[in-house]
Amino acid sequence: MNRHDGFREFVVARQQALMRTAYLLTGDAHLAEDLLQSVLIKVVGQWPKLARDGNPEAYTRKALVNQYISWWRRQRLESPSADPPDRGTSCDETVLDRIVLRQALAKLTPKQRAVVVLRFWEDLTETQTAEALGCSVGTVKSQTHHALARLRALAPELVHLLSEPEITEVAR
Template identity: 85%
Template structure:
């Protein structure tokens, strides 16, 4: 029996969700691929222990966030401009929202961005987010509040996305 049994199946089953989280954290497809690849290299080294008595997905998600946080001091590449099309042009409203949201997320601090990604895209509870980030639930609540307030300031045109009842409850 190979000590990596199950790792390939885990990666195949969870790759898209993990890649989505990495992309939302970094805001760049290439950086997301690098981030996920570096984390999976670490996870495969821990696989025998994780597959026996751990939660591989939670461990991988936490490693993803931790690796992203450790990259904070790295020089960041400039994000390409994705200006909205001219008013006369035909465009998809949802695609435009995604572009504007991605630009606004890129302006948050890394910790605020991590909290928003984990809470609202990964749909983790405040407790799960606190465990993933290694902080208190109170810190998650305050970071969520500050991040959503900043998003409203940075991108008021996205108010319809930020008016979700669950998001509104999180900032109260």
């Protein structure tokens, strides 16, 4: 029996969701691929233990967040892209909302962005988010409150989208 049995199946089954999380954290497809790859290298080393008595998806998600924060601290990877097109263009409103929301997300702190991504895109509960981030539920609540307030300030035109059910729909 190979010590990595089940790892390939885990990656194939959860790759899309993990890649989405990585993309939402980094805001860049190439950086997201790099982030996910570096985390999966670490996960495969822990695979025997995770497969036996752990939650590999929660561990991987937490590792994504931790690695992203570590990268951000070292390299300050976040840099907003160009301004979105004017409201007067023929651009679909949903697409424009996505652009503005992603630019606003890029301006959050890494922890605020991680909380928003895990709570609203990954649809984790406050308890699950706290577990994934290694913090208290109170910290998740306060980070969520501050992140949403900052998003409202950064992108007031999106206030109508900044409630839980609607945030998820805009990002997809």
